[in-house]
Amino acid sequence: MDNLIKITNLEDYNKAILGQSMIVFSTTWCPDCHFLKTFINELVDENKEWTFYYIDRDEMVDLCIDLEILGIPSFIAYKDGIEVSRLVNKLRKTKSEIQYFIDSIE
DSSP states (O other): OTTSEEEOSHHHHHHHTTSEEEEEEEOSSOHHHHHHTTTHHHHHHHOTTSEEEEEETTTSHHHHHHTTOOSSSEEEEEETTEEEEEEOSSSOOOHHHHHHHHHTOO
């Protein structure tokens, strides 16, 4: 997840969502999150119109509860501070599934 900008506090989160932002929620212990690491940098490189951010769910539990992030890894897309789409569940996600999600955002 080297190409993602890590968010560690609410102030940075509130700034991040003001642009065209893709927030990735993950943890260090989740096997499906480790699988995501095998291709997430490619997704970042292939979707330059989005700025990708990373939030460790265990470090920002209250925000994740407020956003109803019930499974990881999960994604929320924002444009100008407004949530425009989400891919939130506890299932393993493939590169093609995530790309389809990104492509479907208007």
